[in-house]
Amino acid sequence: MAIVSYLIHVPILLLLAFWLYRKSAGMPLINIFWPGFLFKMAAGIALGWVYTSYYNYQADTILYFEDASKLAELAWTKPLAYFHILFFNQPAPEITFGLWEQPRAFFMAKLVSFFNVFTGNTYWITGLYLSLLSFYAFWRLANTLVIIFPTSRIAAAIAFLLFPSVVFWSSGLIKETLAMACITCSLHLLLSYNFGVQLPVSSLRKIGHILFLLLSVYLVWKLKYYYLAVLLPVYLAYFAALYLHKKWLALTKPVIIIALYLLLFTGILMLATMLHPSLQMNVLIGTILENHEVTLAASAPEDVIQFRQLQPTFISLSKNAPLAVVSGLFRPFIWEAGTFFQYLTGTENLFILLTSLAVLFRLRKLPLATHPQVYLLLTATLIYILLLATLLAFSAPNFGALARYKIGFLPFLLYLIIWAVSFKKANSQQ
Numbered sequence: 055m056a057i058v059s060y061l062i063h064v065p066i067l068l069l070l071a072f073w074l075y076r077k078s079a080g081m082p083l084i085n086i087f088w089p090g091f092l093f094k095m096a097a098g099i100a101l102g103w104v105y106t107s108y109y110n111y112q113a114d115t116i117l118y119f120e121d122a123s124k125l126a127e128l129a130w131t132k133p134l135a136y137f138h139i140l141f142f143n144q145p146a147p148e149i150t151f152g153l154w155e156q157p158r159a160f161f162m163a164k165l166v167s168f169f170n171v172f173t174g175n176t177y178w179i180t181g182l183y184l185s186l187l188s189f190y191a192f193w194r195l196a197n198t199l200v201i202i203f204p205t206s207r208i209a210a211a212i213a214f215l216l217f218p219s220v221v222f223w224s225s226g227l228i229k230e231t232l233a234m235a236c237i238t239c240s241l242h243l244l245l246s247y248n249f250g251v252q253l254p255v256s257s258l259r260k261i262g263h264i265l266f267l268l269l270s271v272y273l274v275w276k277l278k279y280y281y282l283a284v285l286l287p288v289y290l291a292y293f294a295a296l297y298l299h300k301k302w303l304a305l306t307k308p309v310i311i312i313a314l315y316l317l318l319f320t321g322i323l324m325l326a327t328m329l330h331p332s333l334q335m336n337v338l339i340g341t342i343l344e345n346h347e348v349t350l351a352a353s354a355p356e357d358v359i360q361f362r363q364l365q366p367t368f369i370s371l372s373k374n375a376p377l378a379v380v381s382g383l384f385r386p387f388i389w390e391a392g393t394f395f396q397y398l399t400g401t402e403n404l405f406i407l408l409t410s411l412a413v414l415f416r417l418r419k420l421p422l423a424t425h426p427q428v429y430l431l432l433t434a435t436l437i438y439i440l441l442l443a444t445l446l447a448f449s450a451p452n453f454g455a456l457a458r459y460k461i462g463f464l465p466f467l468l469y470l471i472i473w474a475v476s477f478k479k480a481n482s483q484q
Contacts, residue, residue, distance in 0.1 A: 056174070056176050058174065059173055059174040059176040059179050060176070060179065063173060063176070063179045063182075063183075064179075067095075067179075067182055067183070067186060070186060071091055071186070074087075074190055074193075075087050075088070075091075078193070078197070081197040082197055082200040082201060082204075082207060083193070083196055083197050083200060083207070083210065083211055083215070086211055086215060086216070087193070089215075089216070090189065090193065090211075090215035090216065091189055093215070093216065093221055094185050094186075094188065094189040094192075094215075094221055094225055095182055095185055095186070095189075095225075097185065097218075097221045097222045097225035097226070098181045098182055098184065098185030098225035098226040098227075098231075099178060099181070099182070099226075100222065100225075100226075101115070101181070101222060101223075101225055101226035101227075101228065102115065102177060102178060102181050102226050102227065104395075114159065114228065114229075115226065115227045115228050117152055117153055117159065117163075118153070118159065118162050118163045118166050118227060118228075119163075119166060119170075119177050119180070119227055120152060121151045121152055121153050121154075121160065121163035121167075122163045122164070122165075122166035122167040122169075122170045122175075122180075123167075123170055123175040124149055124151060125139065125140075125151075125163065125164065125167035125170070126167045126170035126171045126175055127175070128146060128149065129167065129171050130171070132146070136167075139164075140164055140167075151163070158276060158277065158279075161276045161277070162229050162232075162277060165232060165273075166180060166184075166227060169183050169184065177227065180227060181225075181226040181227040184225075184226060184227055184231045184232065185225040185226060185231065187231075187232070187235050188224045188225060188231045188232075188234060188235040189225075190235075190239075191234070191235040191236070191238040191239035191242070192214045192215060192224065192234075192235075192238050192465070193214075193215065194238070194239060194242040195214060195238040195239070195241055195242040195245075196210040196211065196213075196214040196215055197210070198242045198245055198246055198251055199214075199245070199469070201251050202245060202249045202251060203473070205473070205476075206469065206473040208472065208473075208476045209468070209469045209470075209472035209473035209476060210469060210473075212468065212472055213465045213466075213468035213469035213472055214238070214465050214469065217402075217464075217465070217468055218398075218402065219398075219399065219402050219457065219461070219464065220461065220464055220465045220468065223457075223458050223461040224461055228458075229277045229278055230278065230458065230459075230461050230462075232273065232277055233273070233274050233277040233278040233281060233462075234461060234462070236269075236270035236273050236274050237270070237274060237281065237285065237462075238465075239266075239270065240266070240267055240270045240271075243263050243266070243267065244267075244289075247263075248293075248296070248427075249427075271286070278462065280442075280445060280446075280449070280462075281442070281462045284438055284441050284442045284445065285438060285442075287319060287322045287323055287326060288319065288434050288437055288438040288441070289434055289438075290322055291315055291318040291319035291322050291434065292315065292430050292431065292433075292434040294318050294322075295311070295314050295315045295318050295430050296427060296430055298314065298318075299311065299314070299426055299427075299430070308426075308429050311426045311429045311430060311433075312429060312430075312433050315430055315433050315434065316433075319437065335368065336366075339366050339367070339368065339371060340366050341449075342371075342445065342448050342449045343364070343365075343366045343448075345449040345450065346364065346448055346449055346450075346451060349449070349450055349451055349452050349455065350451065352452075353451075353452045356390075356392065357392075357452055357453050357454065358451045358452050358453065359377065359378070359381045359385065359447055359451040359453075359456075361374045361377060361378070361448075361451070362374060362377075364448075371448065374448075375444055377447075378443075378444045378447035378448050379440060379443055379444050379447070381447045381451075381456070382442075382443030382444055382445075382446050382447035382456065382460065383406065383407075383410070383439075383443050383467065384403050384406060384407045384410075385403060385453060385456070386399060386400050386403065386453040386457075387400055387403060387404070387407075388400030388401055388403065388404050390453070395454075396453065396454075399453070399457045406467070406468070406471070409471045409472065409475055410471050412471075412475055413470075413471050413474040413475060416474070416475075417474075432470075435466055435470065436470070438463060438466065439463045439466055439467050439470075442462055442463045443460065443463055446459050446460060446462070
């Protein structure tokens with residue numbers, strides 16, 4: 055059965071890739087479509103190999119696939135029972151699911167089951183389809199950014215399509231693959247409309263885009279809610295500030311524009327804490343610290359961030375925030391590595407650290423943006439990166455987990471710092 059699946063689906067995947075390539079004609083990064091595509095497919099296979107061959111525990115990717123396989127078999131034999139599980143969580147007495155008691159993990163298994171139904175429960179083919187979805191979403195966002203900001207071609211290509219850990223942790227059969235596909239494709243649509251990049255103008259297509267955005271919000275909330283918990287207020291404040299600027303304020307000074315954004319962002323956060331008891335500050339801090347303790351208990355001391363007297367209070371988190379920011383962005387450092395994969399991650403982190411320092415040293419020499427919209431977008435993106443990096447460091451202080459979870463902000467960080475460095479070099483050569 056597996057051989058038949060390969061014979062059927064490998065040609066289908068290649069045909070889909072050729073169709074996407076033809077559809078991408080004229081895009082600014084078209085020359086790296088095939089290298090990016092092949093790298094993404096290889097990363098999806100590599101991720102499966104690492105989890106099935108290197109680690110000696112049953113990883114989440116395998117657990118998702120096992121439950122998804124049971125669901126796919128049920129879809130063929132008892133479609134009504136499959137429908138009831140899928141949409142109403144009504145259990146099938148004759149089947150036991152390993153992730154049933156973990157709603158978010160089982161939701162991922164449900165999504166994977168859609169692929170397993172037609173791939174014949176072939177792990178590697180399902181992973182390749184997920185990698186293809188992720189590749190195209192990253193591809194569209196990277197090209198949209200280059201269209202809007204033509205001098206960022208190198209940055210977009212590396213950050214979204216070629217940087218090893220970005221490609222690896224957004225490929226294969228894991229939650230991050232689908233979550234980041236939703237995020238990047240949604241940002242492609244929002245930025246395209248916002249900056250006037252050409253999109254189909256039919257009412258039906260616009261309705262389809264709105265429905266896709268709503269579906270993406272739902273999927274990311276179910277898969278990686280903490281990505282959305284940071285992303286949503288950050289970009290709601292961006293669009294609110296942009297609307298106020300265009301309709302009434304017509305601001306010109308960057309400091310005032312940024313101050314307006316920060317005021318709106320703070321207001322949105324305060325409003326959110328009043329909407330539901332679980333969003334109150336003390337509850338959120340308690341949840342972060344609870345996840346922190348669970349991670350510490352399951353990790354070796356040398357593999358975690360060691361915070362100083364961390365307590366479930368805002369003051370304690372504030373005191374440890376600088377360490378959290380640095381750790382979330384740049385650790386593990388290469389001298390903290392103890393395994394092959396940690397050395398790979400440490401090498402990448404060293405590159406990110408050195409590039410970030412180069413940007414800081416040359417910040418005054420970089421050309422400043424003149425459009426208020428760009429200031430707002432830059433401010434929103436920086437806050438998203440710093441806030442998510444900090445929260446991830448607190449709630450998931452294990453270096454291995456952090457290397458995976460930081461995919462939520464890493465491509466955006468890389469895009470900004472590589473663009474700043476490459477833009478400066480381009481200027482210096484003129």
